[in-house]
Amino acid sequence: MIDYQKGTRMKEIFQYIQDKQQEYLEELFTFLRCKSVSSYNDGIKECAQLLSEIMEKSGIQTAIYPTQGNPVVYGEIIEDSALPTMLIYGHYDVQPPEPLDEWNSPPFEPTIREGKIYCRGVSDDKSQLYTHIKAVEAWKKTKGRYPVNVKFLFEGEEEIGSPNLLPFVESHKELLSCDVCFYSDSHFHENGKPQINLGVKGLCYVEITIENAKTDMHSMMATSIQNPAWRLVQLLNTMYDSEGHICIEGFYDDVRPISNLEIEAVNKIPVNEKELCEVYGVREFIHGPHSKNFYYNLIFEPTCNISGLTSGYTGPGSKTVLPRQASVKIDMRLVPDQDPEKILKALRLHLNRHGFEDAKMTHYGMVMPSRTRIDHLYVSAAVNAVKLGFEEEPILFPGIGGVAPDFVFTGHINVPTIVIPYAAADQKNHAPNESMVMDGFIKGLRTSAALPYYLAQIGRKGKQE
Amino acid sequence: MIDYQKGTRMKEIFQYIQDKQQEYLEELFTFLRCKSVSSYNDGIKECAQLLSEIMEKSGIQTAIYPTQGNPVVYGEIIEDSALPTMLIYGHYDVQPPEPLDEWNSPPFEPTIREGKIYCRGVSDDKSQLYTHIKAVEAWKKTKGRYPVNVKFLFEGEEEIGSPNLLPFVESHKELLSCDVCFYSDSHFHENGKPQINLGVKGLCYVEITIENAKTDMHSMMATSIQNPAWRLVQLLNTMYDSEGHICIEGFYDDVRPISNLEIEAVNKIPVNEKELCEVYGVREFIHGPHSKNFYYNLIFEPTCNISGLTSGYTGPGSKTVLPRQASVKIDMRLVPDQDPEKILKALRLHLNRHGFEDAKMTHYGMVMPSRTRIDHLYVSAAVNAVKLGFEEEPILFPGIGGVAPDFVFTGHINVPTIVIPYAAADQKNHAPNESMVMDGFIKGLRTSAALPYYLAQIGRKGKQE
Numbered sequence: 001m002i003d004y005q006k007g008t009r010m011k012e013i014f015q016y017i018q019d020k021q022q023e024y025l026e027e028l029f030t031f032l033r034c035k036s037v038s039s040y041n042d043g044i045k046e047c048a049q050l051l052s053e054i055m056e057k058s059g060i061q062t063a064i065y066p067t068q069g070n071p072v073v074y075g076e077i078i079e080d081s082a083l084p085t086m087l088i089y090g091h092y093d094v095q096p097p098e099p100l101d102e103w104n105s106p107p108f109e110p111t112i113r114e115g116k117i118y119c120r121g122v123s124d125d126k127s128q129l130y131t132h133i134k135a136v137e138a139w140k141k142t143k144g145r146y147p148v149n150v151k152f153l154f155e156g157e158e159e160i161g162s163p164n165l166l167p168f169v170e171s172h173k174e175l176l177s178c179d180v181c182f183y184s185d186s187h188f189h190e191n192g193k194p195q196i197n198l199g200v201k202g203l204c205y206v207e208i209t210i211e212n213a214k215t216d217m218h219s220m221m222a223t224s225i226q227n228p229a230w231r232l233v234q235l236l237n238t239m240y241d242s243e244g245h246i247c248i249e250g251f252y253d254d255v256r257p258i259s260n261l262e263i264e265a266v267n268k269i270p271v272n273e274k275e276l277c278e279v280y281g282v283r284e285f286i287h288g289p290h291s292k293n294f295y296y297n298l299i300f301e302p303t304c305n306i307s308g309l310t311s312g313y314t315g316p317g318s319k320t321v322l323p324r325q326a327s328v329k330i331d332m333r334l335v336p337d338q339d340p341e342k343i344l345k346a347l348r349l350h351l352n353r354h355g356f357e358d359a360k361m362t363h364y365g366m367v368m369p370s371r372t373r374i375d376h377l378y379v380s381a382a383v384n385a386v387k388l389g390f391e392e393e394p395i396l397f398p399g400i401g402g403v404a405p406d407f408v409f410t411g412h413i414n415v416p417t418i419v420i421p422y423a424a425a426d427q428k429n430h431a432p433n434e435s436m437v438m439d440g441f442i443k444g445l446r447t448s449a450a451l452p453y454y455l456a457q458i459g460r461k462g463k464q465e
Numbered sequence: 466m467i468d469y470q471k472g473t474r475m476k477e478i479f480q481y482i483q484d485k486q487q488e489y490l491e492e493l494f495t496f497l498r499c500k501s502v503s504s505y506n507d508g509i510k511e512c513a514q515l516l517s518e519i520m521e522k523s524g525i526q527t528a529i530y531p532t533q534g535n536p537v538v539y540g541e542i543i544e545d546s547a548l549p550t551m552l553i554y555g556h557y558d559v560q561p562p563e564p565l566d567e568w569n570s571p572p573f574e575p576t577i578r579e580g581k582i583y584c585r586g587v588s589d590d591k592s593q594l595y596t597h598i599k600a601v602e603a604w605k606k607t608k609g610r611y612p613v614n615v616k617f618l619f620e621g622e623e624e625i626g627s628p629n630l631l632p633f634v635e636s637h638k639e640l641l642s643c644d645v646c647f648y649s650d651s652h653f654h655e656n657g658k659p660q661i662n663l664g665v666k667g668l669c670y671v672e673i674t675i676e677n678a679k680t681d682m683h684s685m686m687a688t689s690i691q692n693p694a695w696r697l698v699q700l701l702n703t704m705y706d707s708e709g710h711i712c713i714e715g716f717y718d719d720v721r722p723i724s725n726l727e728i729e730a731v732n733k734i735p736v737n738e739k740e741l742c743e744v745y746g747v748r749e750f751i752h753g754p755h756s757k758n759f760y761y762n763l764i765f766e767p768t769c770n771i772s773g774l775t776s777g778y779t780g781p782g783s784k785t786v787l788p789r790q791a792s793v794k795i796d797m798r799l800v801p802d803q804d805p806e807k808i809l810k811a812l813r814l815h816l817n818r819h820g821f822e823d824a825k826m827t828h829y830g831m832v833m834p835s836r837t838r839i840d841h842l843y844v845s846a847a848v849n850a851v852k853l854g855f856e857e858e859p860i861l862f863p864g865i866g867g868v869a870p871d872f873v874f875t876g877h878i879n880v881p882t883i884v885i886p887y888a889a890a891d892q893k894n895h896a897p898n899e900s901m902v903m904d905g906f907i908k909g910l911r912t913s914a915a916l917p918y919y920l921a922q923i924g925r926k927g928k929q930e
Contacts, residue, residue, distance in 0.1 A: 318794065
């Protein structure tokens, strides 16, 4: 058990946060009202400027860095080089609000209803990153100093796939050097308990097309002209067997062994498969060759999923046509240490080896997977901060099924990366009526403030882990 | 070689046709101007009436029969029960003229340009059926009588799949009893030579759907929820092998053996595979297990063709989704004596046997195949008529790749059915700028007039063949 006595030092800070609650909400609302839609570049520049002003007012030295795309808002407090340095990542851009007519209140006018703040971007990621800014102010105002060094890296392109994040990090390695990366851009477990995520999946998205002729033809020609849809079926059949095993030669080669600690953690994640099946409207979950349970699969199993399949006539009723081409969109979610570039090459080789040299491949995205060791000392700092902030034990997720740019930090700055989410599972990010649960915001402010306290206790030795 | 001397009796008739050419064209143009679009019921009733009047004026006793759909225009000349009776089938309905802006002259205003009549329905099927009507007039005016008995069956629903043809035939078997059925609703060989068709393929069109969940899901769920697109791939893979063999158990059971005469005929059909490949923009034609050459396959090979394939996201770029369902549209072109109902049952059994009991099947159409014996005596009547009318040897097609309601006559009236086409291969039926080559129309008039002459020479003994 954590000793809340130890938290006596935090008492004064938590009191300060409580006193400031109304003021913080007002400032957050100003931040939320500032549209920052990256997909059609609406308000990005203004929002970066506003964010930097909020950070400055909170006692953080900031700088706006241009990139090939939207600017990065950087900030830092360097107290002492002997102290550990944490990097706080986040993003100030938001998803488009459309479809507008499905919102119950205007998408860019924050509105409180039944304990939730409704606004586009409120959970993804504005109020979550805001808690880390206010943690600085709370420490400075009550203790006169922050207990560790901190650097803030807020990008404006997360919702369009972070195309300039890695280039920025690569060209600013000195600036961003640190001991650990934290961020808050996810959600609690569906049972309402806080969770901590230590990894994400990678992605390799590829479209495979078999083209056979100049135009669609009368289907009578099928006696002499090869149907590209049949060839695509044959191609796909070489990639995946009826047991759920992915048959691309070498696909599983780089899968990192799963540690006993990770298995223990997954076994502790609450799960009600029957209830989940009902939610998704499926009879049962599949249990392939490696299958253990829902979360074990979600976290540790790579996938080769057909996201889209199309050929010929796809309207209602019938039309007799010999299609000129057939194509499939495949998204492969990868686990450490699978490398999407290597997988793409393996797929090309696989197709050639099976006689599909003519199949065209177009790739739409590659993201490296990432996973931080569950026994890393800095993980315990996050766990203790959540315990203090939420007065609850967080659920430890060795990874999640989603994709995020964690590898930019674990792979290019070489630091553990730990996600501490403050939004509820029903946050509806990316959808109309996005919300942030007020309780999560308040407890998030406390947790973000407690995080550097526990980090300072561990010190820089975490680095060597 | 045919003896044109024998044709001396036809000389007078051919002269009559030549003299009447302008008058026939004017009457045909009136027939063409009368819109008769079955798909949206425009002008059908008026056109049936007009057709019946044209027939009456030509010396044919007519009657308009109502059906559940569009009326049948029937006509007959019964000269002598000892003479053979031929049934002339045709259709007075036409395809819709859309897209209108692609026509070079108004679609329902017949226009002559460079030896062709342009008009919707001119080749499909108005001017072709018209030649058989005028054959009666030419005989009557020159010889005072028709040399055989003839019955005309012109339907108004061919372009929408002839839904009431079989019911009409079934309920008017006495009325329609005959020794042979002829019709002209097709086109010459692409080399410009006249051809005679003795068969058509059947059709079994089915859509197979695998449904898995209520909605599309985030693709991270692919670790626990079966992807219906992968199951569809596995299902399809049981139906067709990489050699082009259709693996539905029992599919080939009823395929009629091909006779040596049929093989000889197919070997005589001119074919330039290299040129055809260029036309269709394919590298080469497939040569499956039964494959001989282009026409051999087209005529004798049944198909199992994927006309459409769809699942999940099919737009541009990428979207990571686990589709809720996947479906395939399959058209099977059948050869005698495959029965589409039996094939459908075989497919259901096949799917069940391979573990796809949950796959839903929807069928959109079933047409029986048909093929008339190449050595039937009445075939020689058609050949001789074409020789005399076109002064060219016709190419004999034991069958074609397309579908037509021949089985209604071969299977339900039990008579040989022979197709004598007068349109050019580039007629563009069903497309804008449909045309009838003037030379084909004139020679068609002569051929249709010569047909009863040769039929009379054979007499009723053809029946026993």
